[in-house]
Amino acid sequence: MERYYQPEIECASREEIIRLQNERLVKQVRHVWDSVPYYRKKMEGKGLTPEDVHTIDDLCKLPFLSKSDLREAYPYGLMGKPVKDCVRIQSTSGTTGKRVVAFYTQHDIDLWEDCCARAITAAGGTNEDVCQVSYGYGLFTGGPGLNGGSHKVGCLTIPTSSGNTDRQIMFIMDLQATILCCTPSYAAYLGERMKEMGYGPDDIPLKAGIFGAEAWSEEMRHDIEKTLGIKAYDIYGLTELSGPGVAFERSAQQGMHINEDHFIAEIIDPVTEEVLPDGTEGELVFTSLDKEAFPLLRYRTRDICTLTREPCPCGRTHVRMGKPKGRTDDMLIIRGVNVFPSQIETVLINNGYAANYQIIVDRVNNTDTLDVRVEMTPEMFTDDIGDIQKMQKTLVEGLRSMLGLTAKVTLVAPKTIERSEGKAVRVIDRRKL
Template sequence: MKKPYWNPMETAPLHEIRAMQSLGLSRTVRRVYENVPFYHKKFDEMGIRPDDIRSVDDLAKLPFTYKQDLRDNYPYGLFAAPMDEVVRIHASSGTTGKQTVVGYTQHDLDMWAECAARALTAAGADSSDFVHVSYGYGLFTGGLGLHDGAGKIGASVIPASTGNTKRQLQIFRDFHSTVLCCTPSYALFLGEALRDAGIPLSEISLKYGVFGAEPWTEEMRRRIEDLLGIKAHDIYGLSEIMGPGVSYECGAQKGMHINEDFFIAEIIDPDTGEVLPEGSTGELVFTTIAKEALPLIRYRTRDITSLTREPCSCGRTFVKMNKIMGRSDDMLIIRGVNVFPSQIESVLLDLGMPPHYLLVVDRKGTLDTLEVLVEMDSSMEFDAVRLIEQKEKEIRRAVESTIGIAAKITLVSPNTIERSEGKSKRVDDRRKLV
């Protein structure tokens, strides 16, 4: 019989969770003050002493930390542990500016594996499973994070990494993979490849999926579940805070439980920094309370979501975060309107279109323009001009109704929009080039 949860801490009463968080917060504040010059200086400038922070209620007194702070202190300036205690280094892709470098002590790695073990267990995995990890291995945190979590629950780990999709499908069949871990866009790509190869679901053993590293919609979840014949679960993480496993979805699939014994979550107004009440949508902020190498205080993730403590049918008591709507720094402002790619994706999938699209934002004179390139389904007749025009009109009306501004919709041939084995590119903002 599968375990309902990995660790009893996941069902702890709120007063116990808050007591643990308060203790962890006070210890972390002292640790960074004594070991990280950046925080020592910032606290002194604000007139904050470690003794001032006694409980979670004091959290709002502390300053925010930004990704730029990690870049400004590149590579190891924010580390709170001596380098001879740092046993692993990871880093972001560094697509804009310097990479953000993160480090882990052995204690940190053990904690990370614990988080990933909880996530996999919540998805339905146990020691009898074959966990097929198709996140990237290397400096990216995805692959090794789920790898270690699968090892902790005693599962058989298949470190497939990304790429070579034909070989991935062969591994599905020959190695009897039961749990797939990758980005949702790559899961969708694998599902389509499976279908196109004519491999029936009866010939593979997949049962569960653990997908993260990019926002995805409920419509995309249904598409993935249909293509792969699995139950698809969301997982959330970011390298600066830990990696995959900061929060995870249980069988209820109604939000991701945050590992509150390791992390304190807040929702703030991204413009003012004001802490918002439970249920409000805003920017997600994390404070680590158990990390040794890179503890961070009130780190602004730029991810937009909301938190809820409504009881969950799974019995876990950890606060839940809803699916990420998008990012405050990736959010598009078009003609004064906030637009998230996930809004467009929901519209397309509701209308039965494939979730392969690209938002092209440009500026003509002083007016912003939005064009949405959408791949046609292979079943559509490419020469049926009237059908295509009708579909474009239908999508245009639905998009305008959803985001509040008009957009040009252009249907393009199947496989026209570039696929990704990692995070998908959804936006081409050409205004920055003008």
């Protein structure tokens, strides 16, 4: 039986959701206008005032916010409440530039944790569950978000944070953890380590995993599910909007429901910025509806995916997003071709390789080179070099038909590609552009 954390809103009629969105959007725009001069200037630049926004149909008039706006306004420029009303910050890892700092009032934290609680409940979690949160705690939103959600559901929460893999496994086994929350690459690593220690899927007490914070393929999902003996659920979010829980998956694993009482989702053409119809692939844009300390209107996520409003058999009525192919900033342009690491991962797993890989992009004699480094596995190894080269060639062919360009495949020794405890570093771009 499908379980809901807040059924009255998760299963509300479309009319009810739109009514709530209209009401909240008008309030949110007014709040931003009154308290965020940075965005007010953007609205004034387009000749807009809050009076121009009556319903969600007026959303398309509003200016976009991008990551560069967040950097420009750093640190306090987009804060919507005075310090006396704010209780916390969270921050991005800052790997692609200056860190983004997001602010929260207690209200903001509550709604964020509600979103995470919906995700845990949709994955089958109840107060009978033991939920291990192996996302990093601290500035990263993964740990605090799922920790809060797990408390709201009433799970016995194990706040292991990331790292110390053998201790993670000890807690899973000793305390009989039933739900695991971490990045998919860390889940894969935990699975690999547990297999080495002799634990099969039937020995592992886990039944569900809630994995997010990085792009991952369907094939990687099946691998993790098989090794750990669980159902693996995707969760989506970003620090700028609160953290994980903006959208989440339920048992049928057919897209993630976006929490539309808190966020409006749009898909735009990343070049023309034109709003695209449901089902069309484009950049995901979010508008927060009831955030106090860090309200963002039309924030461009750079994530590429599609939306669908087709009715979902689970009873939830909120719009669903497809698995993001990757962020536009994960996207590599190699010899003019758009390449997402998740596409490469799909080919590797389909050919029987592990999800441990590294993509090295370089430029030699003014031509981009793509080197996919993948670990040799005991199952694939033979003493006949010709057989191994045949497998390499099959992989090169598979990559060519997926990406439309020729990659080099390098086989490396096991355990030479670094395992990640948080977000995996898949791409090394050595081009000096």
